Amino acid sequence: MRYAFSTSTKISEEFSGYMFAIATVLAFVPALMRGRFLRIGAGLALMPLRIRAVFELLVGLISAAFCLVLTVQVWSLFRTSVEFGSVSEGYSATPLMYPQAILAPALALLSVAMLARGITLSRELWQGNTSMLMEEENVVD
Amino acid sequence: AEFEWKMFTIYDVAGNQTAWARGFAEDVSKSTDGRLNIRVFSGSEMPYKGVDVYRALSRHQIEIGHSPTGFIASDLPVVGAMAMPFVCTDPQKFFDTALPKVRPMMDEAISEKFRSTPIIHWIMPGQQIWSVPPIHTLDDLQGKKIRTWNREQVETLDSFGASSVSIATVELTQALQLGTVDGAITAAINANNWHWTQILKNAYMFNITLSHEVISVNNDALAELPEDVRAAFLEAAARWEVKFREEVAKLDEHAREQLTADGMILTEPSAEDAATLREQTMGIADAWAQANGDVAAQILTGLREGCN
Amino acid sequence: MSWTELVILYSCVLIGCLAGGVYIGVAMGLAGLAGITMMFGTSLWQSIGDIVWNNATNFTLVAIPLFILMGEIILQGGVAARFYSGLSRVFRHIPGGLAQTNIAGCAVFSAVSGSSVATAMTVGSVAVGEMRKRGYKDSLTMGTLTAGGSLGILIPPSIPMIVYASMTHESVIDLLMAGIVPGVVLALFFCVYIGIRAVLDPSLVPSKDEAMSETGGNLIRDSLPIILLVGGVIIGMYVGAFTATEASAAGVVLSALIAWYYGGLSWQAIKVSFSNAVASSAVIMFITICAQILQYGIVVTGFGDGIATFIKGMNLSPFVFFCILLMIYIFLGMVMEGLSMMLVTVPLIYGPMMAMGFDGVWLGILIILYIELGQIHPPVGLNLFAIQSIAPDTKLATIAWSSLPYCFIIIGFAFLIYAFPQIVLWLPNTLR
Ligand code: NA
Ligand code: NA
8 A cells, every 4th residue: 555655655654643742742631630640659658648738739830840841842842943944854844833833732731730730639638638549549558 | 171062963873974073073172172072972862853953053952963964954945955866976076066166055054044154064975776676777666665765766766667665764674674665775884884785685876866964063152162262173174074075985985895795786877777867857956946946046056067 | 060960960859759759750851851950051951842842753652552552452342352261261271371371472462563662551451451350460460561561672573673773783684683582582481480470379360260160262263363463463564564663553453353343343442442542652652751851861961971981991891891781771770761771871882892892783682681671670660650551550569569570580581691692693693
């Protein structure tokens, strides 16, 4: 098939790369919200609830800040692509700014989600409610 | 040292090109009495692909960058003239007559676009067709699946009934071995580095293009240097441009000898085939010049005049 | 900053963050960011844009979610259950029972996939539920998957081998051939270990009666779909119909066809497969991106250079050097992901080791082994994370403990190939 439609598969190969990038990056937030982002919970599990609440807030803040750095830098890459009119080296010569334009807001969302999750977890734990931890099974006990 | 610079080359740590870059860095350090130190990073050590090098250079993520113009051309098409089939296939003429004609135009374009100053121009020797089934004439190309690097090669092959396939460089050797593709276009140096005598025996040695490469330095970094250090740096660069040219020629010769010794059959095209190929692909370069404006046309003319 | 200060900086940030419950990716990324910032201020932060973009669109990584999707379709479509009931008849007589099939399955699947994460996750997504249903303990199952998955980069095709070859100009063909014998031998060692373990602790596997009472299927009929699937992909790849990366896409299509033929492919099954595959790859992708930030930090700050110069200055004998290298990789494996380890170390050690008389192909296989080791030991181990991301209700600690014995097997195997380099070099030398 590759040979019959050599041009179109060449382009589809490249686009599958972009699709993949966008799909995974868009999946960051739902994965985080479902407690799928991995961490080592042994230390947290040892803490009294209220101390843990403080830690969860810190984790949220630190993670949000880190993701903000990613967001800003991907945005700046996007700006460079716009400025240079950069196109992909592949056969399609796709302007890179389009896929990159989706990446930055997706990361910004992740940043917000990190913060939101940290705050909610922290508030719930402070109030003694541990139900949110159930979804992060690796963290409990 | 007073100034610590990062130099990025797309070549790998084991590549001779990387070793030459280290030699250049050492020379700079020596001739500036250790005031300017350049640390060389090879292809896999930094997160930049070929097309990213000049973008990184313009944003001062690195002070010196090295990339083939084929990659730079995805941001700045006019520097891609050397990728046109048969524009210039004689290294000697390229350096002696063609480069002096086009260098100012190319340097200005790069400087304007990427806020960087080209210091060294050089070329990788001619690119040929390497194949598993024998390809000794243009007719043999009919129906073959050949891995290509750029649009011009796709068009070139199309005109002879071969189909072009895009496969990532890292998968290429395996794809040739498994028969996913019949052949690939590259230079003898690469064919030798990738141990291709293990998987194929045929090389059709018409030089379609020379790969033109440019090493540049970020303008802010260059401006920051004191007068004497800058002068010493630029002198070292000039010395190494000559050295790079000599070393590449030696390496190419060595690669061909090695390949032949290992059983590769290098077939020169017949005069007739060479003429046909040249004629049929002439239009590709003209169409490119038309699409990319006056400077592109001037560079193309300069190269053609200088090389013929 | 000197390299000793950098060691302290990287270790403190990483261990502090990990212990404090920071997400693993964030911890790695922050450590890298800290190194870069201490050395260069914020001027090099821009490279993070390149790292995110180039990793997110990396074609070799595209294969991973596709393989996971393939595994999910096999599972959701009911083909997996059929496969295991077919095999259970035969395997109940072998010590370790179906746990052995995980190693065998990984070894066979390795001939399709070039990544250990993809191997572990594909086989894992099929195996975890089925093994649990049949009464196998997680503490046995999880290790077979993480360790079995690591075979994915030893048996060709292999992404890290191709990367190593392109960095060092060693022959890709020689390297890929060199991985076959060690891959098969290592798989046998794993199987022997599982057998011994099951004999010593029978509570790990279902009792004979339980296994007997199961309505065992027909071996040929029920395992045929999987054999067709994997066989089809392998053959397609080796007759040149598609490249190693495209094999993943071919696998998805084939598995969907097979599941549809057996009547298990509902719309619901497709939806669940797809959403599980995307979530799992997002988790792994985030860690991979962040691991690259740490790698960039380590390279650009000259940390690796510093250590290399220090070790070179000690004038060690080849064997001592080999042992120190093992320690370095164990240490790096604690904080880094496999491919990053290779990208950091190979430029530094390749030259000196060639000068000492080591063989370049042999070294490649050794490094692949060390990468496997790093993938399955804590705290950072991509295979551990991969398996946890498809079995989120299992504690990371369970997976890590279950994988630990295999670390010792791999280390032992590294010494074995040091003593008998022919294990690695025999096949490529014979075929040349
Ligand atoms: Na493999
Ligand atoms: Na590890």
